[in-house]
Amino acid sequence: MTPDPNISEERLTHVEVEHATDDDATLHQRLDKTWSDPSGFIGWFKQVNHRSIGKRYIVTAFIFFLLGGSLAALMRIQLARPENNFLGPDKYNQIFTMHGSTMMFLFAVPMMFEALSVYLVPLMVGSRNIAFPRLNAYSYYLYLCGGIMLFVAFFLNIGPDTGWFSYVPLSGPDFSPGKRVDFWAQMITFTEVSALAVAVEIIVTVFKMRAPGMSLNRIPLFVWASLVTAFMVIFAMPSIMLSSTMLIMDRLVSTQFFNPAEGGDALLYQHLFWFFGHPEVYIIFIPGLGVVSSVIAAFSRRHVFGYLALVLSLVTTAFVGFGLWVHHMFATGLPQLGESFFTAASLMIAIPTATQIYCWIATMWGRRPVLMTPMYWVLGFFFILIMGGLTGIMLASVPLDLQVHDTFFVVAHFHYVLIGGAVFPLFAALYFWFPKITGRMLSEAAGKWNFWLFFFGFNMTFFPMHILGLRGMPRRVYAYPPEMGWTAMNVIASLGAVLMTVSVLIFLANVFWSMRRGAIAGDNPWGAGTLEWGTSSPPPSYNFLHIPTVNGREALWDAAPNQAIVTGLRTDVREVLVTNYLDAAPDHRTEFPDASIWPFLAALATTALFIGSIFTPWAVPIGAIPVAITMTGWFWPGKEESRRRKATEKWAEEEA
Amino acid sequence: MGTGSNTSHPRDRIALDVSVLPDVVFGHRSLIWLGTVGMMAIEGTMFAILIATYFFLRTRTTDWPPGVSNPALTFGTLNLIVFLLSAFPNQWTKKAAEKGDVAKSRIGLLIMSAVALINMALRVFEFPSLNCGWDSNAYGSAIWMLLGLHTVHLVTDAFDTFVLTALSFRDPVEGRRFMDISENGEYWYFVLLTWIPIYFVIYIVPRIL
Numbered sequence: 045m046t047p048d049p050n051i052s053e054e055r056l057t058h059v060e061v062e063h064a065t066d067d068d069a070t071l072h073q074r075l076d077k078t079w080s081d082p083s084g085f086i087g088w089f090k091q092v093n094h095r096s097i098g099k100r101y102i103v104t105a106f107i108f109f110l111l112g113g114s115l116a117a118l119m120r121i122q123l124a125r126p127e128n129n130f131l132g133p134d135k136y137n138q139i140f141t142m143h144g145s146t147m148m149f150l151f152a153v154p155m156m157f158e159a160l161s162v163y164l165v166p167l168m169v170g171s172r173n174i175a176f177p178r179l180n181a182y183s184y185y186l187y188l189c190g191g192i193m194l195f196v197a198f199f200l201n202i203g204p205d206t207g208w209f210s211y212v213p214l215s216g217p218d219f220s221p222g223k224r225v226d227f228w229a230q231m232i233t234f235t236e237v238s239a240l241a242v243a244v245e246i247i248v249t250v251f252k253m254r255a256p257g258m259s260l261n262r263i264p265l266f267v268w269a270s271l272v273t274a275f276m277v278i279f280a281m282p283s284i285m286l287s288s289t290m291l292i293m294d295r296l297v298s299t300q301f302f303n304p305a306e307g308g309d310a311l312l313y314q315h316l317f318w319f320f321g322h323p324e325v326y327i328i329f330i331p332g333l334g335v336v337s338s339v340i341a342a343f344s345r346r347h348v349f350g351y352l353a354l355v356l357s358l359v360t361t362a363f364v365g366f367g368l369w370v371h372h373m374f375a376t377g378l379p380q381l382g383e384s385f386f387t388a389a390s391l392m393i394a395i396p397t398a399t400q401i402y403c404w405i406a407t408m409w410g411r412r413p414v415l416m417t418p419m420y421w422v423l424g425f426f427f428i429l430i431m432g433g434l435t436g437i438m439l440a441s442v443p444l445d446l447q448v449h450d451t452f453f454v455v456a457h458f459h460y461v462l463i464g465g466a467v468f469p470l471f472a473a474l475y476f477w478f479p480k481i482t483g484r485m486l487s488e489a490a491g492k493w494n495f496w497l498f499f500f501g502f503n504m505t506f507f508p509m510h511i512l513g514l515r516g517m518p519r520r521v522y523a524y525p526p527e528m529g530w531t532a533m534n535v536i537a538s539l540g541a542v543l544m545t546v547s548v549l550i551f552l553a554n555v556f557w558s559m560r561r562g563a564i565a566g567d568n569p570w571g572a573g574t575l576e577w578g579t580s581s582p583p584p585s586y587n588f589l590h591i592p593t594v595n596g597r598e599a600l601w602d603a604a605p606n607q608a609i610v611t612g613l614r615t616d617v618r619e620v621l622v623t624n625y626l627d628a629a630p631d632h633r634t635e636f637p638d639a640s641i642w643p644f645l646a647a648l649a650t651t652a653l654f655i656g657s658i659f660t661p662w663a664v665p666i667g668a669i670p671v672a673i674t675m676t677g678w679f680w681p682g683k684e685e686s687r688r689r690k691a692t693e694k695w696a697e698e699e700a
Numbered sequence: 701m702g703t704g705s706n707t708s709h710p711r712d713r714i715a716l717d718v719s720v721l722p723d724v725v726f727g728h729r730s731l732i733w734l735g736t737v738g739m740m741a742i743e744g745t746m747f748a749i750l751i752a753t754y755f756f757l758r759t760r761t762t763d764w765p766p767g768v769s770n771p772a773l774t775f776g777t778l779n780l781i782v783f784l785l786s787a788f789p790n791q792w793t794k795k796a797a798e799k800g801d802v803a804k805s806r807i808g809l810l811i812m813s814a815v816a817l818i819n820m821a822l823r824v825f826e827f828p829s830l831n832c833g834w835d836s837n838a839y840g841s842a843i844w845m846l847l848g849l850h851t852v853h854l855v856t857d858a859f860d861t862f863v864l865t866a867l868s869f870r871d872p873v874e875g876r877r878f879m880d881i882s883e884n885g886e887y888w889y890f891v892l893l894t895w896i897p898i899y900f901v902i903y904i905v906p907r908i909l
Contacts, residue, residue, distance in 0.1 A: 175731050244738035248731050256716055278738065282746040286753070290845070299834050299841035301753075307761045308838035312753060319749070593716055612719030621718055622731060630716065633723045634731060676863055681877070683870075689723075690874040695800065696722035696729070
C-alpha cells in the first residue's frame with residue numbers, strides 16, 4: 045500500500061466548467077437514496093441526520109420547558125396567598141429544585157446550544173450533515189435518558205430538593221440521606237456528556253466542513269456564536285462533571301472532598317460549581333446573540349454593522365465569562381481584594397454586551413426594519429436584557445449583593461437575564477426558522493398575541509420580584525406570613541404567570557395549526573442571506589443538491605450571478621467535502637457513516653452505568669463492559685465497505 | 701473516481717470539481733484529528749481542575765500529606781519510565797500507519813498493546829502505594845480520584861489499541877484504519893503527557909510542600 049504519487053499534480057482546486065450528464069431530478073433521486081435514513085419504529089432509533097436529531101432536541105427541550113414552566117406555575121399558585129397550604133414544604137423544595145434544574149440543564153442549554161446548533165450549523169455552513177453524526181445521535185439519547193430519569197424520580201417523590209446548585213453541606217451525606225441528590229448529580233453527568241459531545245461536533249463542523257469560500261471572516265454570526273459557545277462548553281462543563289461526581293462519591297463511597305472534619309471544604313464545591321455555573325449563563329445567552337444578529341440582518345435587509353466587533357464581542361464575553369464566578373460567592377466571606385477583582389470583571393462584561401447592542405442599533409439605523417414576529421421578540425429581548433443587565437451591574441458590587449443575597453431581587457435579576465437573553469431570542473428563532481424546518485409559516489396574528497402576552501406577563505411576574513427582594517423576601521420559602529407586606533406583589537406576580545401560560549398555549553396552538561394549515565413558506569420567505577435559505581423548506585435529506593461556494597458574509601445576497609457549485613462528490617455513498625481551517629479551501633473528501641442502531645444501544649448501556657452508579661460503585665466497572673461492547677459495535681467496520689473503500693481510496697501526498 | 705456515473709454533474713454551471721481530492725489524510729487535516737483534540741481539551745481541563753482541587757485542599761490544612769505517609773515512589777516512577785519509553789514505539793507505529801505499511805503497523809500495534817498491558821499492571825500496584833484510602837481524608841480522595849481518572853484514560857486507550865490491533869489482522873486494512881491507528885497514537889501521547897504532571901503532583905508534591 046503506497047500513496048499514489050500522482051495526486052499532487054491532479055489536485056486541482058481551480059474552477060472549471062463541466063457539462064451535464066445528469067439532470068437535477070436524477071441527482072436528487074441518487075442523493076436521496078444515499079442520504080435518507082431508515083424510517084419506521086426501529087428506523088427511528090437508527091437515524092443520524094442532523095436535522096432529525098436537531099428536531100428531536102428542539103421538541104424534547106421544549107417539552108422540558110413546558111414541564112419546568114408548569115412547576116413554576118405551581119410555585120406561583122403556592123405564593124399567590126400568604127400562608128398558603130397548596131404545597132407543603134417538602135413538595136415545594138422538590139418543585140423549585142426541579143424547576144431550576146430542568147430549566148437550566150434540560151431546557152436552556154440543550155435548546156439554545158444543542159438543538160439550534162445541531163439543526164442550523166451544518167445548513168449554515170453548507171454541509172450535508174454534522175461531523176460525527178453517530179455521536180450526535182448518542183448525545184441526544186443520553187440527554188433524553190437523563191431527563192426522563194430525573195422526572196421519573198420526581199414523580200416517585202424522590203426528586204432532588206436541595207436547589208438547582210445543590211450546595212454542600214445540605215446536599216452532602218449528613219443532611220440529605222436517601223437518593224434524591226444523587227439523581228440530580230447523575231442528571232448532570234447525562235446532560236454534560238451530551239453537551240460536550242455536541243461541542244466537539246460543532247467545532248469540527250465549523251472548522252472543517254464549511255462550503256468552499258466561507259473563510260472564517262465570512263461565517264454567519266449565528267455560527268460564530270455556536271462556535272464560541274462550544275468552546276465555552278468544553279472548558280466549563282468538566283468542572284461541574286467533577287464536582288457532581290465528587291458529590292456522588294462523598295455520598296456513596298465516603299470520599300471526603302467536602303467534609304471539613306477530614307480536610308475537605310464546602311467552598312470547594314461552590315468554586316467548582318460556579319466555575320461552570322457562570323460560564324453556563326453565557327452558554328445559554330451567546331447562541332441567543334447569534335439569533336439576534338441573524339434576525340436583525342434579515343429584517344433590516346443589510347449586512348450586519350460591525351461584523352468584526354460583533355465577533356470579537358462574542359469571544360471577549362466568553363473569555364471574561366470565565367473570570368466572574370466568584371461574584372456568586374460574595375456572601376461566603378472570601379478575601380475582599382479577591383472580591384474587588386471579581387466585581388471589576390463582572391462590570392467589564394457590560395463592554396462587549398454594549399458593543400453588540402450598538403452594532404445592532406447601527407444595523408437597523410435608517411433602514412425601517414420589517415416588523416414581523418421574529419423582530420418583535422428581538423426588540424423585546426433588547427428591553428428585557430438591558431433591564432437584567434442593569435440589575436447585574438448593581439449585583440456586581442459587593443455591598444449591594446450582600447444586602448439582597450438570597451432574596452427575590454436575585455430571582456428577578458436572573459430571570460430578566462435568562463428569559464431576556466435566551467427565551468426571547470428563542471421565540472425569535474422559532475418564528476424565524478419554523479418555515480425552514482416545516483415548510484410552513486407560523487401565523488403572524490397569533491405570534492403577536494404570543495409576544496405581547498408573554499412580554500406583559502413576564503414583566504408582571506418578575507418586575508415585582510425586584511421590590512419583594514428589596515423588601516426582604518427570601519428565595520425558596522414556601523410560605524410567608526400576611527403581615528410582611530409581600531402579598532400584593534406576589535398576587536401581581538402570579539397573575540403575570542397566568543398571562544405567560546396563556547401566551548405559551550397560544551404558541552403551541554399556533555405551531556400545531558401552522559404545521560397543517562400555515563402558508564407555504566418557499567425556500568426563503570424572509571429574503572435572508574445565509575445558506576440555509578438557499579435550499580428547499582424543509583431541506584432534503586442531503587441538505588443541498590449542489591454544495592454551494594461562498595462569496596461573502598451573506599452567502600445568498602453576495603453570490604455572483606453564476607456562483608460556482610461543488611461537483612465531483614460521490615452520490616452513491618455519503619461523501620462530504622472537508623475544507624481547511626481559515627479559508628475553507630477544499631482539502632479532501634471523506635465518507636460519513638450510515639444510519640445505525642449502535643449509538644442508541646451505546647446510550648442505553650451508558651444510561652445503565654450512570655443510573656446503576658447511583659446505587660453501587662460496582663455499576664461502574666461492570667457497566668463499562670456493555671458500554672465497551674456497544675461502542676466497539678458502533679466503530680466496527682463492515683468488510684464490504686472496507687473493501688469498497690480500499691478499492692477507490694486516494695492517499696494524500698506526504699506533507700512537506 | 702469522479703468521472704463515473706456516481707458523481708454529480710450539473711448542467712452548465714461553473715463548477716469546482718473536488719473528485720480529485722484525496723480521501724485518506726493524516727494529522728490536522730482529518731476530522732478525526734480535530735475531534736480527538738476536542739476530547740483532549742475536555743479531558744485536559746478535567747485533569748487541570750482536579751489538580752487545582754488538590755492544591756486548594758492543600759491550603760485547608762497544615763500537614764501535607766495530612767496524617768498519612770508519603771506515597772511510595774516505586775511503581776509510579778516505573779510507570780513514568782515505561783510511559784516515557786513508550787514514545788519511541790508509539791511514534792514508530794504512527795509513522796508506519798501514515799505510510800500505509802500494514803506489516804509494520806501490526807508489529808507496532810502489538811508492541812503498543814504490550815506496553816499498555818505493562819502500564820496497567822504497574823497501575824494496579826500504584827493504588828496501594830498511595831499509602832492512604834480514598835476515604836481517609838480529602839487528600840486521599842483527591843489523589844485517588846486523580847490516579848483513577850488517569851487510569852480511565854489509560855484503560856480506554858489500551859482497549860482502543862487492542863481493537864485496532866485485532867482489526868489490523870483482518871483484511872482488508874483500508875486507509876481510514878491507518879488514520880485510526882495514527883490518531884490512536886496521538887491519543888497515547890495525551891495519556892503519556894498528562895501522566896508527567898499527575899505523577900509530579902501525586903508523588904513529588906507531598907515531599908516538597
